[in-house]
Amino acid sequence: MSNVKTAAKDKVPIGQKAAFGAGHLVLNLLPGALGFFMFFLLTAFGMDPFLAGLLGGLPRIFDAITDPIMGFISDNTKSKWGRRRPYIFVGAILSGILFAVLWQLDAENSQSYNFWYFLIFSLLFLIGNTMFATPLVGLGYEMTSDYNERTRLMAFANTMGQIAWMVTPWFWVIIADPDLFADQAQGVRQMSMVVAAACLLLGVLPAIFCKGIDASHMENRKEISFKTLGSNMVDLFKGIAQVSKNKPFMRLCGATFLVFNGFQMVAAFSFYIIVFYMFNGDYDGAGTWPAWFSTITAVLTAFAVIPIISWMSDKWGKRKAFIYSTVISIVGYVLKWWGFDPGNPWLMFIPVPFMAFGLGGLFTLMMSMTADVCDLDELRNGMPRKEGTFGAIYWWMVKLGQALALVLGGLVLKMVGFISDAPTQTMETMTNLRIADIAIPSITAALAIWVMWNYSLTEARAKEIKEQLVERRGEL
Structure with missing residues (x-):
């Protein structure tokens, strides 16, 4: 700790x-x-x-x-x-x-x-x-x-x-x-x-x-105007190039891309499994179960999982907290095989507390680690600090991956034989869909752990960087 x-x-x-x-x-x-x-x-x-x-x-x-x-x-x-x-x-x-x-x-x-x-x-x-x-x-x-x-x-x-x-x-x-x-x-x-x-x-x-940092004396900021539009674009691409050379940040982007978009690829699958596997295509029978599934996931993420992850980060550091929380989420994905039971809809909520560690840990820890990365960038490249650029590129990766995930999710549905306008689906289709629903996010989560295994910006290193920046700025 x-x-x-x-x-x-x-x-x-x-x-x-x-x-x-x-x-x-x-x-x-x-x-x-x-x-x-x-x-x-x-x-x-x-x-x-x-x-x-x-x-x-x-x-x-x-x-x-x-x-x-x-x-x-x-x-x-x-x-x-x-x-x-x-x-x-x-x-x-x-x-x-x-x-x-x-x-x-x-x-x-x-x-x-x-x-x-x-x-x-x-x-x-x-x-x-x-x-x-x-x-x-x-x-x-x-x-x-x-x-x-x-x-x-x-x-x-x-x-x-x-x-x-x-x-x-x-x-x-x-x-x-x-x-x-x-x-x-x-x-x-x-x-x-x-x-x-x-x-x-x-x-x-x-x-x-x-309140953010006091930027009144921040050096090297570029003039923003229509006259400087050309030079601003050059400076923008230089800043993006600097960010892309920041190896800890690229690990954060890679891990986020894998965890979030592995989840996004199968996000709609739970709805289809509930309706077509658990209720055999009966939308009235499925009722509000899909909505409750999403809502309960959010409630547990907000009030149970995120506080636990914050505690894990304080105790073991952000990298280990991410790895542990991602492993727990994989356990949750696997439990979905038994949770989606046509005989007992209530069992679908058993995997939820485990699965919630995936996204709950991802954005809590990754956003915190990106702030640490901004310190490293200032140490290497000086002012101005680039929180806006780092944040924009991070979320650009998320959005790009999300668009790709939507396309690939549709491809997976086609590959398993899902027919969108059919009143029911074959048992083979639903079995393959359930396997994909578990395998895809589990594999991408495991790859994210591999990406973050050698993440180097520890608490000790972050503290050292902060001290160097304070000394450089002449702060008390």
């Missing part, structure tokens, strides 16, 4: 943790709601499945481009409110408003009109969301310089972020309820405004209450 106590000046006050956590709730709620709402493009607005796929994929490509640009801008911004907070404030407002506008579709409009309306406002929404999300992540990396306090901050934020995943699985139940809305289209329009209002109100809190 670490014997180093966190200095008072490095502790993040509970109010700031709560505000930062509110930002993370929004960070999870917006994409979570977007994912569930996309289902209704087909059922409520009659969108062609291919066009709906384009509306899901094209904005992701645009999003991958804007993230590093926003990271570079926020790293080099000079303002009396700091480098991140102005963008978080404006981005939260834009994200909320544009999310609501995005879903004001009408089934009576032509398919072409709805396609272009949704595509244009998706791009505008993503600009606002990137303006909010990328600086928020960067702000979290700089709120404390203490090795263990970083983990506690990220644990707190990710606990609040899990609230979004307790809520979003129920959107499809609420929107499709004829007692609440005249039709699904009306449900989507009205629920989008509820989500938007919540995101706007919660999203501005980090901008108002959270």
Whole structure:
């Protein structure tokens, strides 16, 4: 266990943790709601499945481009409110408003009109969301310089972020309820405004209450203007090149890519297994079991798993905590073979506490370790600090992998013989699907452990780097 106590000046006050956590709730709620709402493009607005796929994929490509640009801008911004907070404030407002506008579709409009309306406002929404999300992540990396306090901050934020995943699985139940809305289209329009209002109100809190490092005397920041656009792009690519040479950071990206996207590839499989294996294609019989499965997972992740992982990190260090939590998640994946029992649906919750260690440990620990990596980069490459760039590239890897996982997940469904419009599936198909549901995330998790086995940025090394930076900056 670490014997180093966190200095008072490095502790993040509970109010700031709560505000930062509110930002993370929004960070999870917006994409979570977007994912569930996309289902209704087909059922409520009659969108062609291919066009709906384009509306899901094209904005992701645009999003991958804007993230590093926003990271570079926020790293080099000079303002009396700091480098991140102005963008978080404006981005939260834009994200909320544009999310609501995005879903004001009408089934009576032509398919072409709805396609272009949704595509244009998706791009505008993503600009606002990137303006909010990328600086928020960067702000979290700089709120404390203490090795263990970083983990506690990220644990707190990710606990609040899990609230979004307790809520979003129920959107499809609420929107499709004829007692609440005249039709699904009306449900989507009205629920989008509820989500938007919540995101706007919660999203501005980090901008108002959270404090990053004092950047007033930070050297070597680039001028951001239309006149310097060309040189800014050159500097951006130089910064990305520097980040890509940071071996500890690339290990974090590789492990995240494997764990998260192994999980994402099979994320929808649980729904299909519950409906077609446990209830033999009877959607009414399956009822709200899939929603409860997702909600219980989020509850256990937030209030049981993340606190345990924070304790593990304090006791054994972040690398070992990641390895142990990932091993536990593999146990959970294997237990799904016995948990999905047609004779007793309650058994499906047995693997959940074990599986929750996967993503619960991943983002709590990886975000904390990325903050340590930012210190290493400053030591090697000097100012300005690049929290925004590191955060943008990390999440770019996540989004790229997520897009790939969605494609590969569909390929796996095709390979096992799953027929989407069939009322039931063959026993051979369901057996193969259940094997894939266990094998894919288990294998990718094991590979992630291998990637992180020789991760070198220990607590002792992080403390040594911090002392060198304090001496270099002339801080007391």
